[in-house]
Amino acid sequence: AVGAGWRARSASGIASGLVAGFCGATSISASKLVWLLFAETLRRGGDNGFARLGSWVIGGVMAGGEAAMVAALYLGLRRAEASVVIPCYYGSMTVFAAVQGLLLFDLGPSLSAGGAAGFSCGIALCVASLGAIGAGGRRAE
Numbered sequence: 071a072v073g074a075g076w077r078a079r080s081a082s083g084i085a086s087g088l089v090a091g092f093c094g095a096t097s098i099s100a101s102k103l104v105w106l107l108f109a110e111t112l113r114r115g116g117d118n119g120f121a122r123l124g125s126w127v128i129g130g131v132m133a134g135g136e137a138a139m140v141a142a143l144y145l146g147l148r149r150a151e152a153s154v155v156i157p158c159y160y161g162s163m164t165v166f167a168a169v170q171g172l173l174l175f176d177l178g179p180s181l182s183a184g185g186a187a188g189f190s191c192g193i194a195l196c197v198a199s200l201g202a203i204g205a206g207g208r209r210a211e
Contacts, residue, residue, distance in 0.1 A: 083150025084204050087158025090142035094159070095166035097135025099174055103128050157203055161196045168193065 107119030107128070119125055146155040168189070172178050181189065 079150040080154050080204070083146050083154035084158050084200075086142050086146025086150070087155045088162045088200075090139045090146065090155075090159045091162025091164075092166050093135045093139040093142060094163045095170055097132050097139060098163075098167050099170040100128050100132035100135060102171075103174075104132055154203060158200055161200045161203075165193055165196045 104125075107125050109119075110116045111119040143155065143159060146159075172181075172189075
């Protein structure tokens with residue numbers, strides 16, 4: 071029988087992994103925007119991408135997302151096993167980063183039918199693997 075302690079630690083580890091994945095993906099999306107701002111700033115005749123407050127806010131989101139990701143991973147690994155936290159982190163970061171990239175950079179219209187099907191299958195596989203981790207357990211505490 072799976073012990074209540076294992077279930078509680080696993081739930082905490084899954085939650086920490088999901089939070090870390092979301093924060094990491096948000097940081098990745100913000101860093102892509104910051105690089106676009108750098109490119110615009112360095113482009114011949116380009117505008118200063120950092121002349122507006124919003125650009126600095128994006129940089130803050132980038133740094134804050136990384137810090138929050140590290141904190142969530144640290145807390146998760148203190149409470150649960152790495153075999154629960156890390157796969158949830160990687161899987162959720164993959165899903166969140168892919169969806170954020172599609173929405174933020176308006177990439178949906180450029181997907182072909184086959185590409186959309188492949189993308190959907192990949193997202194479903196990531197979500198299913200996270201569900202399998204959550205449903206799994208130990209035989210003895």
